[in-house]
Amino acid sequence: MPDERPPEKDLGPLRATVNVAKGLWVTLRHLWRRPITIQYPEQRREPFPRFKGRHVLDRHEDGLEKCIGCELCAGACPADAILVIGAENTPEARYSPGERYAKVYEINYLRCIFCGLCVEACPTEALVMSHAYDLASDSRDSLIFTKDMLIADAPLQRRPSKEDLAAGEDVGDFRILKEGLARARAELGKPQRPAPPGAGGRPPAPEEGRPAGTASLGQSASAEGSPKRTEVLEGAPPARGTQAPGDVPPPDPSAPRPTDENISPR
Amino acid sequence: MIQIAVFAVIAAVAVIAGVFLVLTRNAVHSALFLVGVQLCLAVLFLLQGAFLVSVLQIMVYAGAIMVLFVFVVMLLGVDKKEALIEPLRWQRPIAAGLGLLLAAEAIYLALSQHIHVGSGGLQAGPHEGNVQAVARVLFTNWALPFEATSVLLVVAVVGVMVVARRKMV
Amino acid sequence: MRVPGAAYLIVSAILFTTGAVGVLVRRNVLVMFMCIELMLNAVNLSFVTLGRMMHALDGQVAVFFVLVVAAAEVVVGLAIIVAIFRRRASADADQINLLKW
Amino acid sequence: MSMTFLADLVVILAKILIVFLVLSVLVIFIVWFERKVVAHMQSRLGPNRWGPFGLLTSVADGMKLMFKEPITPITADHVTFALAPGISMLAAFLAFASIPFGTSVLIFGHRATFEIADLNVGLLWVLAMGSLAVYGVVLAGWSSGSKYPLLGGIRSSAQMISYEIALSLSLIPVVMSAGSLSLRTIVHAQSGVIGSIGWLGPVGGVGKFIPHWYIFYHLPAFLIFLLAGVAETNRPPFDLAEADTELVGGYHTEYSGIKFAMFFLAEYLHVVTISALAVLLFLGGWNGVTPNLPVLGWIWPLLWFVAKVFFFVFLFVWLRATLPRLRYDKLMAVGWRVLIPAALTWLVVSGLAMAGSV
Numbered sequence: 001m002p003d004e005r006p007p008e009k010d011l012g013p014l015r016a017t018v019n020v021a022k023g024l025w026v027t028l029r030h031l032w033r034r035p036i037t038i039q040y041p042e043q044r045r046e047p048f049p050r051f052k053g054r055h056v057l058d059r060h061e062d063g064l065e066k067c068i069g070c071e072l073c074a075g076a077c078p079a080d081a082i083l084v085i086g087a088e089n090t091p092e093a094r095y096s097p098g099e100r101y102a103k104v105y106e107i108n109y110l111r112c113i114f115c116g117l118c119v120e121a122c123p124t125e126a127l128v129m130s131h132a133y134d135l136a137s138d139s140r141d142s143l144i145f146t147k148d149m150l151i152a153d154a155p156l157q158r159r160p161s162k163e164d165l166a167a168g169e170d171v172g173d174f175r176i177l178k179e180g181l182a183r184a185r186a187e188l189g190k191p192q193r194p195a196p197p198g199a200g201g202r203p204p205a206p207e208e209g210r211p212a213g214t215a216s217l218g219q220s221a222s223a224e225g226s227p228k229r230t231e232v233l234e235g236a237p238p239a240r241g242t243q244a245p246g247d248v249p250p251p252d253p254s255a256p257r258p259t260d261e262n263i264s265p266r
Numbered sequence: 267m268i269q270i271a272v273f274a275v276i277a278a279v280a281v282i283a284g285v286f287l288v289l290t291r292n293a294v295h296s297a298l299f300l301v302g303v304q305l306c307l308a309v310l311f312l313l314q315g316a317f318l319v320s321v322l323q324i325m326v327y328a329g330a331i332m333v334l335f336v337f338v339v340m341l342l343g344v345d346k347k348e349a350l351i352e353p354l355r356w357q358r359p360i361a362a363g364l365g366l367l368l369a370a371e372a373i374y375l376a377l378s379q380h381i382h383v384g385s386g387g388l389q390a391g392p393h394e395g396n397v398q399a400v401a402r403v404l405f406t407n408w409a410l411p412f413e414a415t416s417v418l419l420v421v422a423v424v425g426v427m428v429v430a431r432r433k434m435v
Numbered sequence: 436m437r438v439p440g441a442a443y444l445i446v447s448a449i450l451f452t453t454g455a456v457g458v459l460v461r462r463n464v465l466v467m468f469m470c471i472e473l474m475l476n477a478v479n480l481s482f483v484t485l486g487r488m489m490h491a492l493d494g495q496v497a498v499f500f501v502l503v504v505a506a507a508e509v510v511v512g513l514a515i516i517v518a519i520f521r522r523r524a525s526a527d528a529d530q531i532n533l534l535k536w
Numbered sequence: 537m538s539m540t541f542l543a544d545l546v547v548i549l550a551k552i553l554i555v556f557l558v559l560s561v562l563v564i565f566i567v568w569f570e571r572k573v574v575a576h577m578q579s580r581l582g583p584n585r586w587g588p589f590g591l592l593t594s595v596a597d598g599m600k601l602m603f604k605e606p607i608t609p610i611t612a613d614h615v616t617f618a619l620a621p622g623i624s625m626l627a628a629f630l631a632f633a634s635i636p637f638g639t640s641v642l643i644f645g646h647r648a649t650f651e652i653a654d655l656n657v658g659l660l661w662v663l664a665m666g667s668l669a670v671y672g673v674v675l676a677g678w679s680s681g682s683k684y685p686l687l688g689g690i691r692s693s694a695q696m697i698s699y700e701i702a703l704s705l706s707l708i709p710v711v712m713s714a715g716s717l718s719l720r721t722i723v724h725a726q727s728g729v730i731g732s733i734g735w736l737g738p739v740g741g742v743g744k745f746i747p748h749w750y751i752f753y754h755l756p757a758f759l760i761f762l763l764a765g766v767a768e769t770n771r772p773p774f775d776l777a778e779a780d781t782e783l784v785g786g787y788h789t790e791y792s793g794i795k796f797a798m799f800f801l802a803e804y805l806h807v808v809t810i811s812a813l814a815v816l817l818f819l820g821g822w823n824g825v826t827p828n829l830p831v832l833g834w835i836w837p838l839l840w841f842v843a844k845v846f847f848f849v850f851l852f853v854w855l856r857a858t859l860p861r862l863r864y865d866k867l868m869a870v871g872w873r874v875l876i877p878a879a880l881t882w883l884v885v886s887g888l889a890m891a892g893s894v
Contacts, residue, residue: 013874020859027577027858036579273438277446284450284473287466288457294678296466298616300473301671303450307476310443314487319479319498321660326502327476329667330697331509333674337693338513339465340678340686342520358460365456372448376441397656397717403492404499415503422507429514 052114052129055107057151065095065151066126069102073118073127081111082118105147109135128156273313280306293339297332304328317396443484450477464516468509475505551652555632563804564594570853577857601800604793611681612790620679621791621798624672628805631665634658635812636720638822638838650838651720658719659711662813663704666768670696672802673770677787688786691776691864695767698871699774703764705879706757709886710750710817723821726750749820756882758818760875762851765810767871769803771852773859776867811848812841819844 038045047053058066069086087103095101119127137143280303287299304327311320404412450473457470479498486494568583568591575582583590608617635658638650655661670693677689711717714725730746751758767774778786788799815821822837862870 023858024854027854030577030579031573033576033579035576035581037581039581039584270438273442277442280446281449281453284453287469287473288453288460292613293463293465294613294616294675296469298675300469303473304476307480310446310480311483313438314443314483316483316487316495316498317655317657318660319483319495321657321664322499322502323479324664325660325667326506327472329664329670330700331472331506333667333670333693333697334509334513335465335469336671336674336678337690337697338517340674340690340693342517361456361459364459365452368455369448369452372451373445376444376448400492400495404496407493408496408500411500415500418503418507422511426510426514429511429518 047131047133051131051133052116053132054109054112054130054135054145055118055150056128056130056156057102057105057147058126058128059152059155060097061155063155064097065101066124067102067105067122068096068098068124068126069100069105070123072121072123076117076121077112078115078117079111079113081108081113082106083108102147105150107145107150109143109145110140269313273310276306276309276313280310294336297335297339300335301328301332304332315396318400440484440488443480447477447480447484450474450480464519468512468516472505472509475501547648548652551648555652556629559629559632559805559808560801562808563801564598565591566804566807566849567594567597567800569849570856573850573853574857577854598797601797602794606793606795607790609681609790613679613681616675616679617790618795620672620676621795621802622672623675624669624802625798625805627665627669627672628802628809631662631669631809632805632812633665634661634719635809635816636723636821637812637841639834641834649720650834654718654720656716656718659707659717659722659813659817662719662809663700663707666703666806666809667696667700669802669806672799673787676791676799680787680790682790684783684785685787685789688776688778688783688789691783692770692787695770695774695776695867695871698868699764699767699875702760702871702875702879703768705876705883706760706764707817708883709754709757712887712890713750713753719816719821723816723823726820727823747820747823747825749818749823751818754818754882754886756878757886758814760879760882761814761818763870764875765814766852766855767867769806769810769852771803771807772856773861774867775861776864781861807849807852808845811845811852814848815841815844 060066069084071084071086074082074084083104083106084102085104086100089095089099089101114129116129119129135143283299283302283306287296287303290296290299304323308320308323308328311317311323454470454473454477457473458467461467461470479501482494482497482501484494486492486497571593572582572590583593586592586596608614633652634655636649636651636654640649673692673696674689677685677687677692680686710722714722716722716725726747726749728748729744730748730752746752770776770778776786778788783789788796791799822841824836824840
């Protein structure tokens with residue numbers, strides 16, 4: 001049977017040798033270059049300013065939650081990753097300005113595709129995306145983030161302030177500044193304290209005297225030089241050791257989990 | 267002393283491996299036993315001072331010829347069972363009987379050799395190793411047969427090229 | 436103390452016989468072929484031993500020729516076996532009757 | 537048994553033990569070295585977790601392999617499956633029995649040479665053990681009872697048989713020049729300098745500074761040897777037998793634990809063997825380009841030898857980091873159509889040159 005393939009062009013031995021030598025030269029040159037990799041758990045790459053990491057629920061300057069429980073984000077989500085169950089604000093327990101607040105707010109990061117449509121949909125700019133990118137876990141449950149994991153302890157700063165720009169610090173669009181809360185307090189005076197929270201609630205405003213910026217995103221772990229993953233997922237239960245013990249009530253067992261049944265089908 | 271011990275062990279291994287070569291059903295195992303026999307023979311050559319032949323035995327027999335065998339066995343996948351039908355009924359018993367006869371004869375011959383066993387194994391000149399000594403004999407007394415083998419090899423190569431072409435069979 | 440030459444010759448005799456019986460007994464062409472190799476090897480041992488007993492190196496030289504012949508024989512033989520196998524899909528000696536009309 | 541016999545026995549056993557241990561440690565080091573160099577050539581850092589510069593990484597890997605469960609596939613041919621790694625490793629270690637790596641040293645009034653045995657067929661011994669190494673690969677591939685290992689085994693047997701021819705042919709000119717198969721004698725034949733080169737005329741005096749190494753006489757043979765040597769060790773770009781991307785690791789796909797470690801050890805031992813052979817046959821062995829420093833005695837030649845061997849180990853790693861794997865038919869074409877004719881040609885040319893200069 002005749003060979004049907006077209007005859008292959010053969011490099012002459014000289015050309016082949018030259019080509020091999022070129023390749024060898026390239027690799028040899030790289031031997032002396034600085035490696036471009038970074039040592040991940042110890043060093044972290046700062047994402048680009050508009051990098052879409054995991055979500056954060058913002059607060060108003062006075063400490064009230066921006067989320068009004070409208071469920072538009074859940075509706076916009078193409079991956080059905082968001083569960084919101086709203087409830088009425090009462091004068092005794094006021095969480096957000098307006099009538100309603102999100103009683104349950106959960107994002108399933110096994111489903112989330114980080115498209116940012118939820119952020120687009122949010123009418124109050126409550127939902128933003130942070131720079132936190134290491135979202136690995138060895139259990140499925142721990143990748144369903146509940147409201148107390150998502151909500152920021154202090155208002156986020158949306159634009160780099162003039163001070164930050166003057167200091168030459170490269171800051172992204174959404175970035176918690178360590179001084180953010182302190183500055184907010186200085187300008188507004190003592191923040192309004194909500195009434196003692198009911199079941200399932202969480203004190204929206206941070207305690208006084210608590211170190212500000214404990215919820216800084218993405219950069220906290222590297223700043224503290226800690227390679228532990230649990231602390232990288234700030235807001236995750238193990239990382240909440242920084243909070244005062246009496247600060248957080250036990251999680252409400254009656255709050256529905258975003259299982260496949262109770263995530264509303266589209 | 268040590269020589270006798272080594273000889274006894276190696277000879278025993280060689281004979282046992284030879285027997286298993288015939289007995290085992292798997293062709294690859296047969297080839298392995300044959301390699302074992304050949305390595306043992308290489309040691310026996312060493313014991314008799316034939317260094318060059320010993321190493322060549324390993325190189326050519328164990329290293330090349332047997333690899334070719336294993337290669338073909340693997341390529342064809344003929345490590346299957348043999349047919350159990352006996353076309354010739356008494357073939358195997360008769361073969362065994364004839365084999366015993368042959369062995370007896372050969373051993374008798376071996377024992378009845380009256381060649382004087384000398385103390386030295388080599389016929390090497392002064393300051394000359396086994397390689398040089400063998401080479402001298404090979405390229406003087408045996409030069410013509412040596413050249414003839416090259417013809418044999420060329421013929422074999424050409425023959426294989428002809429046989430292995432797909433159109434042939 | 437050296438091992439007597441007769442001992443080597445006996446080993447050689449046993450190996451040769453084993454090979455001969457193997458050729459008669461086995462059906463697989465490849466194994467028969469290996470048995471022939473075994474016989475050649477046994478003869479090699481005889482050559483070296485007899486050469487030593489006669490204080491001559493010619494025995495070792497003879498091994499060379501056996502090696503060369505064995506190599507040529509194996510190559511040709513295996514090529515034939517492969518060729519037959521392509522046609523018959525069998526390595527059984529009883530099936531090989533291409534020359535029988 | 538006389539005292540000298542006992543002393544000889546002790547020395548031999550000690551040498552075997554030392555060589556065995558040194559080689560084992562050396563392999564661990566070379567594995568680390570390879571990972572580190574390849575990493576830097578790819579702008580990475582390589583192992584850096586265990587020990588300074590990650591030096592203990594290979595040790596940790598070895599320990600992991602040692603404690604891992606060895607798994608035998610149910611379709612495997614059990615005895616052969618267990619035997620194959622042993623054959624591989626044994627052949628690799630045995631090849632070192634006749635490789636000299638230095639001059640000699642006087643210990644307790646007993647002169648010990650730096651080698652296990654100076655055979656007058658030393659070179660052939662190394663080649664013979666190299667050809668036995670094929671069995672480890674082939675049997676591993678066949679006995680696994682699995683497709684990919686079988687393909688790896690078949691490829692490897694064809695490759696190793698083919699390249700062995702070129703390898704051996706390329707060494708014959710050197711043997712002809714040195715007039716011996718003993719590696720120690722071949723190294724001795726390469727001491728000194730070339731001397732004035734007549735046909736270069738006035739600039740021929742340069743030869744007084746060029747060491748009398750066979751690489752300057754047999755450069756084509758050296759290149760052929762190098763290529764065939766890389767192929768013989770199944771290293772990239774000739775790692776057709778392992779070919780992770782096509783054969784999932786080739787002949788050792790089904791191996792795990794300590795058996796896999798033995799294959800690993802054998803491969804790197806072969807790298808060292810081929811490197812040592814290249815140094816001994818073409819680069820003057822332990823003859824340095826500088827005069828021997830008498831203060832250092834036997835250490836100086838040993839250092840030269842180790843340095844040269846490491847150059848070749850680096851070359852192996854370098855090739856691996858640079859070149860893509862050859863296609864199988866290309867590999868065979870290179871072996872049979874380029875290397876073997878070239879080796880034969882050089883054999884004839886150097887033979888004629890030697891005949892002319894006699």
